[in-house]
Structure formats: structure tokens, C-alpha cells
Amino acid sequence: MNYKDKLDELRRQDLLRSVRDRDCPAGRTIKIGGRDLLNFSSNDYLGLASNHAIIEAAQNALIDFGHGAGASRLLSGGTTLHATLQIRTAAFKGTEKALLFNSGYAANTGAIPALTDAHTAIFSDELNHASIVDGCRLSAATERHIYKHNDLNHLEALLSKSQRVNKLIVTESIFSMDGDVADICNLNMLCARFGAALYIDDAHATGVIGGGRGALAHFNIVPQNHIIQMGTYSKALGSVGGFAAAEKQVIDYLCNTARTLIYSTALPASAVAASIAAIDYIAAHPxxxxxxxxxxxxxxxxxxxxxxxxxxxxxxxxxxxxxxxxxxxxxxxxxxxxxxxxxxxxxxxxxxxxxxxxxxxxxxxxxxxxxxxxxxxxxx
Ligand SMILES: Cc1ncc(COP(=O)(O)O)c(C=O)c1O
Missing domain, CATH: 3.90.1150.10 (Aspartate Aminotransferase, domain 1)
Structure with a gap:
């Protein structure tokens, strides 16, 4: 492959990208290339990435548990802090259980393939995040439908045509690039009508809407067995890592089958401690x-x-x-x-x-x- 030509082509189309690293903590201003700049590019919606209470929690965990996790969760990579964060996340999201992933990306690319098989039809919003798209691509589902953005008439037509017994509707709650909100109430009604499960990517809603609890709380929808809430600690919670929250059987099944959980070293305890502290901080600082x-x-x-x-x-x-x-x-x-x-x-x-x-x-x-x-x- 001629990478030089490919890079030149990207440059010609004004699509060439490069990494710009900062020389300071993430926050209101960031220093890039020696310049202090006002930062309007961060998903740190509550400014918790540099919060002292959260940094202190991470420092303490670093001392108590060391830096590297050393193995995947299913071996010896997890700590009591990982278990605590799962319990706290389930309580935060109103579900029976939650499972940690190393990132939101790993949650979507692990959970979506695990929750689906060759007999499943997936229905995914056309503006869903790349991690959802990749999760759908990795799935064995033989029917994969893309519905027009937030167009529930289109979704309904696709659902009506599908003969599959297992159906999974996948949507972001707050769309990451457009900032609009999915019509979760009517999506949930379509789920009831067509016997579909609902997978909500709450990455940008967690810590932001519903008093911080995300889309279901925002829309006053009680978590139900057919709903899987995915989220990430990396945005408003200012930390790192992803999660899936749902009923016990779903989470136990993910724990047995999600490849990004099984075949990847666990999050360091310091990151986990920071996420716990962030959930506490939001509750104490409305x-x-x-x-x-x-x-x-x-x-x-x-x-x-x-x-x-x-x-x-x-x-x-x-x-x-x-x-x-x-x-x-x-x-x-x-x-x-x-x-x-x-x-x-x-x-x-x-x-x-x-x-x-x-x-x-x-x-x-x-x-x-x-x-x-x-x-x-x-x-x-
Ligand atoms: C909607 C959505 N889902 C998932 C992710 C991935 O989350 P993370 O950055 O924690 O891997 C992102 C972030 O880029 C996102 O915007």
C-alpha cells in the first residue's frame, strides 16, 4: 500500500489530521504548543477531570493497589474497588447489575456482539457513534438495519418487515456530534410493540441530564428488563472506562461472552477509584x-x-x-x-x-x- 499517496490525498481533501497534545491538566484552559487556550473541545462537561477530590481518590488507590491491573477481570485484574464501582453504577442507573469495560468504545464493541447472534435483527440510528457501528459490524446478526436519524416512522417500517424474533434497537441518547436527544419514550414504545430490546448509549448523557443519571431518568422511564444502558466514565465523570448496566442475567451473560472484557487487562484501580469519587461528587454537588x-x-x-x-x-x-x-x-x-x-x-x-x-x-x-x-x- 502506498501510504504517502494516501496521506497526500487526505491533505488535498482537507481531511488530514494530526494529534495535538497538551502540556497541562485538562480544564477550562489548556496549553498547546506553548499557548494557553480557552478549551471548547472537551467532553469533561462538569470539569471533574482535574478535580482535587477525585485526583486524591485516584492517588490513594494507586498507593493501595499499585498501578497496573496485571490481568483481565476474569483472572486477577479486578479489585474490591472494581466491584464497588459496579454496585455504585447499578444504583446510579437504577439497574440490578453493572459491568465495567476499559472504555466506552470497548463497552460497545464488546456488548453489542455479545447481546446478538445470527438470529437477531439490529436496528441502529444512522448517526450512531463509530463504536456502535463497529459493535454492529462485529456482531453475528445477519439482519442489520440503519434507520434515518431519529426517524421513528422509518424505524417502525423496518421493524414491521423483520421476521426475526430477537430485535435490538441501538441508539445514542445525546448524539455525540449533533447534540440532539433521541426520542427514548417513543423508542421504548416501539420496543414494547415489536418485542425488541433497547440499547441506549448514554455516553454524553451520563452526568449531564436526568440529574446526572442519564436519559431514562431524564424521560422518567423506569429501567426495565429489555433496556441495556451503556455509558462511559470518560466524559462528564472526568475519568476513564465504560459500563453496561442492566438486569442481572444480561450482565452475567456479558461477563461470560463480551470479548473486550474477557481478552483485555482490567482498568487500573486508580481510574476506578476516580470514577467512584466522581459519582459521589456529582451527588454532593448538584x-x-x-x-x-x-x-x-x-x-x-x-x-x-x-x-x-x-x-x-x-x-x-x-x-x-x-x-x-x-x-x-x-x-x-x-x-x-x-x-x-x-x-x-x-x-x-x-x-x-x-x-x-x-x-x-x-x-x-x-x-x-x-x-x-x-x-x-x-x-x-
Ligand atoms: C456516543 C459515544 N459512545 C461511546 C464513546 C466511546 O467512549 P470512550 O471515549 O470512553 O471510549 C464515545 C466517545 O468518544 C461516544 O461519543
Whole structure:
């Protein structure tokens, strides 16, 4: 394979990417290439990634349990902290049990293939995250349907046509690149009508909506046996790792069959301790979610006032669309010149290029005003 030609082609299409590492903790400002920049690119929605109580919990676990886990959970990789986090996560999500994975990506690519077999039909929203897409690709399911984004009429038509007894509907709750919210109530009703299971990726909803508990709490839906809630500790909880939460049999089955759990070394205890501390911190500090909600509302209203076509969704992900990747890169560079870090998101991550603004509780009102003014000036 000629990688040079392939890289040149990506460059020609304005799709070449490179890693930009920071030289400081993750937070409101980050230092990249020697410059302090206001950070609008982070999924650390509550600013917990650099929280002192959480760092202290991780430090203590590092001393008590050491650094590396040494083996997979099914051997000796887990600790009593792993068991505690599972119990705390199940309580947080209102389910009988929960199971840890090493990341949200590992949760989706492990759980979806494990929950499905050749007799299953999968129904997946067209904007679902790459980890869900990969999970579906790894599944043995012989029927895989992609329904139009949030289009429940399309989904219903596909469900009606399927002869499969086992059906799994898979959706994100807050969509990671568009920031809109899936219609979980009506999806759940379709599940009841067609005897389908519902797999909800709550990666961006955990810690954000439903008092932090995610989409089911947001929509006042009581967790039921046909619902699997997947999530990650890596976004609003400021830590690392993923989970699946569901009824006991589902979790026990995942524990026996999910390859990303079985064939991968467990998370270090320090990361697990940080996730426990983050769940505690959210419960003790409800004002964090209130501040996040205020920042989201301020940013969305200011953008609308400046003529940007954004919605008033209560989610921290705000896409500002541009027509080409080149234009999006130019906008991002102009923001950078104003001390704002908001990278361009381009294909293949998304079909339509955009600047994806991520709002956090760590932002101050002045940060948001500065961002919106800078975007307005850049777009003129
Ligand atoms: C919707 C969604 N699911 C899963 C993941 C993967 O989570 P993690 O970053 O913990 O691997 C992400 C994050 O990129 C995501 O946006």
C-alpha cells in the first residue's frame, strides 16, 4: 500500500489530521504548543477531570493497589474497588447489575456482539457513534438495519418487515456530534410493540441530564428488563472506562461472552477509584449540573442572537456547521488566533463538517461570550 499517496490525498481533501497534545491538566484552559487556550473541545462537561477530590481518590488507590491491573477481570485484574464501582453504577442507573469495560468504545464493541447472534435483527440510528457501528459490524446478526436519524416512522417500517424474533434497537441518547436527544419514550414504545430490546448509549448523557443519571431518568422511564444502558466514565465523570448496566442475567451473560472484557487487562484501580469519587461528587454537588445548564442556555441563546442556526436543546454539544472542510478549518484557525481551542470536525467522523462546541461547567459567562463573538467575527 502506498501510504504517502494516501496521506497526500487526505491533505488535498482537507481531511488530514494530526494529534495535538497538551502540556497541562485538562480544564477550562489548556496549553498547546506553548499557548494557553480557552478549551471548547472537551467532553469533561462538569470539569471533574482535574478535580482535587477525585485526583486524591485516584492517588490513594494507586498507593493501595499499585498501578497496573496485571490481568483481565476474569483472572486477577479486578479489585474490591472494581466491584464497588459496579454496585455504585447499578444504583446510579437504577439497574440490578453493572459491568465495567476499559472504555466506552470497548463497552460497545464488546456488548453489542455479545447481546446478538445470527438470529437477531439490529436496528441502529444512522448517526450512531463509530463504536456502535463497529459493535454492529462485529456482531453475528445477519439482519442489520440503519434507520434515518431519529426517524421513528422509518424505524417502525423496518421493524414491521423483520421476521426475526430477537430485535435490538441501538441508539445514542445525546448524539455525540449533533447534540440532539433521541426520542427514548417513543423508542421504548416501539420496543414494547415489536418485542425488541433497547440499547441506549448514554455516553454524553451520563452526568449531564436526568440529574446526572442519564436519559431514562431524564424521560422518567423506569429501567426495565429489555433496556441495556451503556455509558462511559470518560466524559462528564472526568475519568476513564465504560459500563453496561442492566438486569442481572444480561450482565452475567456479558461477563461470560463480551470479548473486550474477557481478552483485555482490567482498568487500573486508580481510574476506578476516580470514577467512584466522581459519582459521589456529582451527588454532593448538584450545583455543577445547574452551572452546566446555565452555560449551555447562555451559549445557545447568544449563538441564536448572532444568527447561527442552533437549537435550544439542553445538551452541551453545539454543532456550528460550515459548508466545506476547508472553511471549517479556516474558522477553527481564526478562533485559535483569538485564543480559543475548538477544532474542526470533518469526514469521516461526520458527514457534514462542523465546529463542535463543547460546553462545560468550568466555563465562565465571559468565556462563552468571547467564543460567540469570535465565531461571529470569524464567520463574517
Ligand atoms: C456516543 C459515544 N459512545 C461511546 C464513546 C466511546 O467512549 P470512550 O471515549 O470512553 O471510549 C464515545 C466517545 O468518544 C461516544 O461519543
Amino acid at each position: 450545583e455543577l449540573i445547574v452551572k452546566l445548564r446555565d452555560n449551555i442556555a447562555t451559549c445557545r441563546k447568544l449563538l441564536i442572537a448572532r444568527g447561527f442556526p442552533v437549537t435550544l436543546d439542553e445538551t452541551p454539544i453545539i454543532p456550528v456547521m460550515f459548508s466545506t472542510s476547508a472553511e471549517t478549518l479556516t474558522m477553527s484557525a481564526r478562533l485559535l488566533a483569538q485564543g480559543i481551542y475548538a477544532p474542526a470536525i470533518r469526514p469521516p467522523t461526520v458527514k457534514a463538517p462542523r465546529i463542535r462546541i463543547s460546553i462545560s461547567a468550568f466555563h465562565e459567562r465571559g468565556d462563552v461570550t468571547h467564543l460567540v463573538n469570535a465565531l461571529y467575527e470569524a464567520a463574517r
